[in-house]
Amino acid sequence: FGEAPGTNGTIEAMVVFDDGTGPALYAAGDFSRAGANVAVGKIARWDGRRWSPLGSGMDIQSVQTLAVFDDGDGPALYAGGSFATAGGVTVNGIAKWDGHQWHALGQPGAVGVSGFVWSMAVFDDGSGPALYAVGDFRTAGGVTVNYVARWDGQTWSPLGEGLGGIAHALAVWDDGTGPALYVGGQFTSAGGLPANRIAKWDGQTWSPVGAGMNQTVSHLIVFDDGRGGGPALYAAGGFTMAGGQPANRIARWDGQNWTPLGSGLPALVTALGVFDDGDGEALYVGGDFTTAGGVPANRIAKWDGQNWHALGEGLNHTASALAVYSDGGEPALYVGGAFTMAGGQPANFIAKWDGTTWTPLGDGVNGVVSALAVFDDGSPDGPALFIGGTFASSPGGDSYLAKYQGCNA
Secondary structure, three states: OEOOOOEOOEEEEEEEEEOOOOEEEEEEEEOOEEOOOEEOOOEEEEOOOOEEEOOOOEOOOOEEEEEEEEOOOOEEEEEEEOOOEEOOEEOOOEEEEOOOOEEEOEEOOEEOEOOEEEEEEEEEOOOOEEEEEEEEOOEEOOEEOOOEEEEOOOOEEEOOOOEOOOEEEEEEEEOOOOEEEEEEEOOOEEOOEEOOOEEEEOOOOEEEOOOOEOOOEEEEEEEOOOOOOOOEEEEEEOOOEEOOEEOOOEEEEOOOOEEEOOOOOOOOEEEEEEEEOOOOEEEEEEEOOOEEOOEEOOOEEEEOOOOEEEOOOOEOOOEEEEEEEOOOOOOEEEEEEOOOEEOOEEOOOEEEEOOOOEEEOOOOOOOOEEEEEEEOOOOOOOOEEEEEEOOOOOOOOOOOEEEEOHHHO
16 A cells, blocks of 8 residues: 555545646545645545645535536536535535635525535536535525525526435436436435435426335446446335335336346445446445345345346455456456455455455555545556545554555555
């Protein structure tokens, strides 16, 4: 592992953004300093050599999600969470960083949202790209929006009557009728119509996604299983029914019907990712389960479009973050989480799966990994894997961020 002095608190999200001075890695979460005692405030910038603050950062609570969006004035970094101010400016849960200063989203006296932002996504409904935010809030910019809202760079607007409860996940997908925004969460209505835990917004109206689910949808991903039907929408969460039929924790929507992925998973899903191990792209699922489709599969499994497969002996505890990265050889799947064993051998909280075998990353880290991101910080060795979570780099020390470049680390 390379030296990348981290933070003094948990990292929840990372994203690469270029503020005009070159790409940098932005890390956010619940921390107040980074590197050699640099005061930050829930969010900081790593350019490959040093940490720098984004103004005075956020005041309280945490930053949960990051997104890059161009509102017409150039790309900017957006942060969402449960904070009240950013750079000393009242922002209420969501803010814009233009590379120089923080900006509130909305007009004076009516900025931001009235609660917590869980997720953000950029979507063009035909009238131009906009930033969409979901979470646990009822108003945005002083307007009633009900858990989901659209920011076009100037004003907040509702999506019809909004949702009937908290929303967690967003995905953009075209089912053949044009791109649409899909939202998953805890709600049972959208736009005043029944919509169980998942709904589709086409830019004008809400529609249910079949009969939906019987419990929370927490993750959404678009994946093409290669069987000729094109990309489909996959949903995961705490549900046991999708479209009125058994579908344990994960299901596929093709635009017309929900189908289960075999007999599904017996426990919580915490991560979804796509990786090609040489046999074509497959969907990889991490969580706290010990079987997948009835096949023994410890905390991580592969769905190839027809069957579930174990990844060797798997992991001895939860997998919570997935990323594809090449350390100089073929791309591999890197998995982070709460485990200390991978493939039956010690692997402290982070491990590499090449499609056949598990490999530990040296001595690993000494605490839970919750976020992974690939970033080229200008090192002669090229892109590196950055690992964030709740670990310390040494006993009693603060870090919460590590950098991995394979044998060249």
